[in-house]
Amino acid sequence: MTTPAVDDASSAHGTTTVGAGRAFAWMLVVTGAAGLLAAWVITLDKFKLLEDPNFTPGCSLNPVVSCGSIMKSDQAAVFGFPNPMLGLVTYGMVVAIGAGLLAGARYRRWFWLGLNAGTLFGVGFCTWLMQQSLYEINALCLWCSLAWVATIIMFWYVTSHNVREGLLPAPRAVRGFLDEFTWLLPALHTGIIGMLILTRWWDFWTG
Numbered sequence: 001m002t003t004p005a006v007d008d009a010s011s012a013h014g015t016t017t018v019g020a021g022r023a024f025a026w027m028l029v030v031t032g033a034a035g036l037l038a039a040w041v042i043t044l045d046k047f048k049l050l051e052d053p054n055f056t057p058g059c060s061l062n063p064v065v066s067c068g069s070i071m072k073s074d075q076a077a078v079f080g081f082p083n084p085m086l087g088l089v090t091y092g093m094v095v096a097i098g099a100g101l102l103a104g105a106r107y108r109r110w111f112w113l114g115l116n117a118g119t120l121f122g123v124g125f126c127t128w129l130m131q132q133s134l135y136e137i138n139a140l141c142l143w144c145s146l147a148w149v150a151t152i153i154m155f156w157y158v159t160s161h162n163v164r165e166g167l168l169p170a171p172r173a174v175r176g177f178l179d180e181f182t183w184l185l186p187a188l189h190t191g192i193i194g195m196l197i198l199t200r201w202w203d204f205w206t207g
Contacts (some may be wrong), residue, residue, distance in 0.1 A: 017106035028098030031150040038147040039087030069139035075132045119155040156185040
């Protein structure tokens with residue numbers, strides 16, 4: 001994904017603004033919307049589960065793919081409220097940022113670094129939730145998995161954008177690699193998660 005260059009004139013006055021290409025902007029809109037959809041569905045099912053403890057979410061398909069088991073766990077409300085409610089806010093913000101870029105918005109360095117920090121927190125939180133899901137709760141939620149993948153793609157492309165624009169310091173070789181092969185990083189990251197899921201319940205999938 002290519003992005004417009006830094007505004008040199010404004011940079012000279014310490015007010016650098018950086019935009020982004022349409023492909024990058026659409027990536028934020030699509031991944032943000034995917035995460036928002038996942039958070040919305042999980043939130044609705046959580047409310048139904050609170051009303052009726054016997055409610056079975058639609059994505060509870062078998063002993064492994066069991067959203068209900070995830071929703072009833074302590075890990076599903078780490079901050080004292082259901083995790084997907086956090087997603088409703090953060091993924092919605094990502095969609096808004098992507099829409100702004102599509103409309104021609106340009107943001108300052110602190111804004112881009114803030115977005116990068118947010119996606120880093122997101123991918124770290126998703127990694128912890130994945131570990132808890134696979135090895136503590138022993139169940140998998142398909143909507144959660146959608147949010148994981150969306151966050152992973154978001155994180156790597158935002159990081160790549162910031163490195164290529166000089167907002168994050170990196171060697172020229174790294175910038176060149178990211179300019180051509182950014183797609184490889186989320187593909188590998190997602191592939192590793194897929195392999196962990198496959199091996200964790202190998203007997204179930206192949207039985």
